[in-house]
Amino acid sequence: MPLIRAWLDSANRPDGGFPLNNLPLGVFTANGAPRCGVAIGDQILDATGLEQAGLLELNATLVLDHPGWNKLMGLGPKAWAALRAQLTALLREGAPAQDRVAPFLHPIDGAQMHMPFTVAEFTDFYASRHHATNVGTMFRGAENALPPNWLHIPIGYNGRASSVVVSGTPVRRPWGQVKGPDDAQPRFAPSARFDLELELGAIVGQPSDGPVTVADADQMIFGYVLLNDWSARDIQAWEYQPLGPFQSKATATSVSPWIVMSAALAPFRTPTREVPLLPHLQERGPMLYDIALHVDLTPQDGQPVTIARTNYREMYYSSAQQLAHHTTSGCPMRVGDLLGSGTISGPTKDSRGSLLELSWGGKEPLQTGGITRSFLEDGDTITLHGGAQGDGYRIGFGTCAGTLLPALPDPYAR
Amino acid sequence: MPLIRAWLDSANRPDGGFPLNNLPLGVFTANGAPRCGVAIGDQILDATGLEQAGLLELNATLVLDHPGWNKLMGLGPKAWAALRAQLTALLREGAPAQDRVAPFLHPIDGAQMHMPFTVAEFTDFYASRHHATNVGTMFRGAENALPPNWLHIPIGYNGRASSVVVSGTPVRRPWGQVKGPDDAQPRFAPSARFDLELELGAIVGQPSDGPVTVADADQMIFGYVLLNDWSARDIQAWEYQPLGPFQSKATATSVSPWIVMSAALAPFRTPTREVPLLPHLQERGPMLYDIALHVDLTPQDGQPVTIARTNYREMYYSSAQQLAHHTTSGCPMRVGDLLGSGTISGPTKDSRGSLLELSWGGKEPLQTGGITRSFLEDGDTITLHGGAQGDGYRIGFGTCAGTLLPALPDPYAR
Incomplete structure (x- = not known):
């Protein structure tokens, strides 16, 4: 077109x-x-x-x-x-x-x-194979990197709709309970490993009241936004077993202010499936999109540095597959439900969508454009950019930006 | 009083x-x-x-x-x-x-x-030490039963508000992806291990926009309902690593139709803390309640059989502690948020609040009152009862009931 x-x-x-x-x-x-x-x-x-x-x-x-x-x-x-x-x-x-x-x-x-819409409920997925492999390797070792279920269902968890904010809203470094591998006891402290996650968010525009097919799910998706699922990695590491991330993901999730409707993205559909899935998750056509993405980090009083470049087509599961999976149990979906794609990482080192991956858990701090980062520092602004390149035009998402404010004093000090 | x-x-x-x-x-x-x-x-x-x-x-x-x-x-x-x-x-x-x-x-x-209120968001906790120990022993062995974080923070995960229904609403046995230990590949099938969870639900009546203390959290809780967090154990076992339960908990959660206000329960407060907690989770007074609970199972065309008797005072964490923990990261809480206590199991075999525990994962089917059950059968009605016994009166919760309907034919068959 x-x-x-x-x-x-x-x-x-x-x-x-x-x-x-x-x-x-x-x-x-x-x-x-x-x-x-x-x-x-x-x-x-x-x-x-x-x-x-x-x-x-x-x-x-x-x-x-x-x-x-x-x-x-x-x-x-x-x-x-x-x-x-x-x-x-x-x-x-x-x-x-x-x-x-x-x-x-x-x-x-x-x-x-x-906020361009009222978020009914927020679900976050984990659907980039590169991201899941990277994180799994760090958390569980290379042999157990990809959980056994990962290639068969889009793994996701329910997030917190009340914490979704529009681009431009500052984000406050959270406190939380943490316990390092060498600590005898946990302690309550400001997160020292606060991170971004580059994602796309799919917005459910039609309700459902029972299992829906991938094709029907695709028709229910109204549009997409850029999404940064801010993550406190130290809180996450301590809390996530056995029921998944909770407070580590509840400080804020930022979204870009413009909903790009599915219709605008139709010319950019692209397939990527590698391994066949059970029938209820099979796509009948290409349901990912060719959307180029990059992340800029701007230090306080500094200039933006691009820290990652990737593409939404790198995902293993499409939003339509995620939504279909979300309904298999009969879970009712509602207008305004927001589905985070999961962190979008590509195969190369510079295409990783989180500092956790870019700095390999802090062991290999990212050094680029004059900055050195393991995790985010106070005053850092993270800006997500995305767009699909057409013939003589571009479908832009605008930007999704947020600045990290320093932690407040201990909220429980007496 | x-x-x-x-x-x-x-x-x-x-x-x-x-x-x-x-x-x-x-x-x-x-x-x-x-x-x-x-x-x-x-x-x-x-x-x-x-x-x-x-x-x-x-x-x-x-x-x-x-x-x-x-x-x-x-x-x-x-x-x-x-x-x-x-x-x-x-x-x-x-x-x-x-x-x-x-x-x-x-x-x-x-x-x-x-439904007596509109559920803003639903969070489910895991706060009975007996329940967590039982489930942990079955899933991970006795040595790893209680996760290392369990005694330090109330473990919880976000559930799905859209799936909360009022007592009396039938519940349809869900389909889902499952993989038994002996299966080479996962398959899509009706849940064969569908279960109840006896819980109390706390209703958040005041919003917050930053970390709150346990004392303040206690004041934010408007009241309580009985809550049955229906659970598909086979779906859960396959999906829950690494990000927690998702579709296994999304079919339905039933609540009793009467909100018992916190004020009505004030005479029944009771403490039970065993191990000291970090300051942000410490209670200044007793914040659990002495609420006797029991679960009846009524087979299709049969008579009710009581399958478990327990008490809310068996919990390790109170709803006020759960709510305070929920806010530590800055997570905004809203009027109408619903917090499930987690399954309420007592120390004895007949005080376990789920069939998973009562039948020890199906290995020792529950035999009582003429019925034998590992998990729920089609047509079974589960009814939760609860009340606090005062001097010459009783604070009743009414009942929380739901009947399990058979699974529909494969929703994805062509």
């Missing part, structure tokens, strides 16, 4: 990220209360205002009257397609409505972005 | 469970739409109707206009106390309002009960 030209010049730039082919959805404040917006070029189109003015018609009653896209998701794929079709008609080069639409544009620069 | 006598005779029966000392909160349908109700004797008091009629005043605007108690919870402990004080004044023996209140009573028999 070629570039769909818009009457906004900034939307036609080949590397801009927000062409008419993309139309990602966010919630913004330009002036007044937060409202639904669509990124186009260097502008945000006020979709709430457009709907109120009668220029968008998504349903018999207003859909965008709340600052979040859950209500549109709940209307289903026909409404999703209608939104894209109507926005395309309004913004297309030569569109007759140009003069009526133009007043609803606001510069992205200067707008404040909010 | 002695019995507070009500003008309803049925509320003054020593073993009735719903005296004026209790006042548990539910959502019911007698005729018309679901509304908030309070159990008293053998009646439900229509609290929504009382408030609309001006006989209850909880806030400047209506609080009980939605069928769920979350809005009252959000108002905080003063409003919780005001509700109890006003209900007590209305229902007390000799209360002048008796004639005006009586029309708002409906028999419990025949009323349909609904």
Whole structure:
């Protein structure tokens, strides 16, 4: 699919990220209360205002009257397609409505972005073979790196929806109970091994009330965001047996402010399956996407340094497979459920999506671009970038950024 | 504290469970739409109707206009106390309002009960030392039974709020991926080791946005329900390494329809700590409760057989400690969060709160009252009972029941 030209010049730039082919959805404040917006070029189109003015018609009653896209998701794929079709008609080069639409544009620069949807529940997966092998080797040795179930089901765990924040929200270094291998007793201390995880988040846009196939699951996914699942590795190492990560993952999970709809990513589908799966997890078509990703670390008062480059096509399980697996037990899924892909690591050393891997558990500190890091330092800003490269255009995700603030004094000191 | 006598005779029966000392909160349908109700004797008091009629005043605007108690919870402990004080004044023996209140009573028999609150997020813990030792011995051997962290932090994992259902809702035997020790490959099959877990659920009634102390956590807990965390042991055994239980716990979790407020349980507090904890988890007073519990199994077309009797005071960690631990990382807690205590097992064989333990993983099938069970059979109904025995009265929880329906045909067969 070629570039769909818009009457906004900034939307036609080949590397801009927000062409008419993309139309990602966010919630913004330009002036007044937060409202639904669509990124186009260097502008945000006020979709709430457009709907109120009668220029968008998504349903018999207003859909965008709340600052979040859950209500549109709940209307289903026909409404999703209608939104894209109507926005395309309004913004297309030569569109007759140009003069009526133009007043609803606001510069992205200067707008404040909010959570683009209400997270119903958050599930995080562990679906990159490279990541699972790296982490497993460090935690359990090379021989037991990949758990026996790993090649047969997408391993995941339930996370904490209340801790999901939008890009730009600072993250406070947490305290927690830790016990080093040489410690006689555990102690309560600020996490000394605080880490990022480069992930993609899939947003469930339709509910289910029983097992769904991979094909149906694929249709239920409304769109994707960049996701940083901040992780306290020292807390995790002490707590995770036998019931999995808990407080180590509950400080915050950051997401990018723009939901890139599945429809915008359709031209970038790509298969990667290596080993056949049981029927309930088999894909009938390619369900991963070719999305180039990179992570920048910006030290306090410093310049950004790219610490990892990878691609979402490196994943072993797609979000559709993860969602299908999530429903096998009859688990009801709801509009607004967020599924983290799991850390996206590639095969090479510089394509690892966490400092845990990049510094090999701190044993081989990462040295690049003038910085040395085992884990994150106070004041570090982590920024995730992602996009799919089309022919003369790019489907950009915007960025997902967060700055690590120093730990507060002991919250339990008397 | 002695019995507070009500003008309803049925509320003054020593073993009735719903005296004026209790006042548990539910959502019911007698005729018309679901509304908030309070159990008293053998009646439900229509609290929504009382408030609309001006006989209850909880806030400047209506609080009980939605069928769920979350809005009252959000108002905080003063409003919780005001509700109890006003209900007590209305229902007390000799209360002048008796004639005006009586029309708002409906028999419990025949009323349909609904979820008493909206579950924000669901967390399940693992806080009975006996249960953890039993399960650990079966899964990892006696020497590694209790994980090294177990005596230092309340181990928990995030569950799935969407799967929480009210007592009476049937539960469908799930399918899932399983692999027996002798299987060369995993297979997709109905769970053959479907189990119950006897638990108490604590309901978070006030939000937090940073670490809270155990004392503050205790004040945030609005009340308690009985909770059955249905568990597919064969799915769990295959999936739980390394990130914990996932689909094995996502079919359903049943809760009793009445929230017993913390205030009603205050006379039954009891301490049990054995080993000192780090300061952030230390209790300043007794925070467990003396609540007698038992589990009945009723085979299809059969009579109830009591398969376990235990007490909540057997727990190693209180809900307040679990909630405090839940916040250590900064994890935001929200009104309506539900914390499962973990399976409540006592020291004796007949006080184990799951069939996994009662049948020792199926190796020693439970034989009692004419039934033989390793795990649940289709048509079995599990009913949890619980109550705290006072002087001349009982704080009852009502029951938490669910019937296991047979698995559906393979949902992925083509």
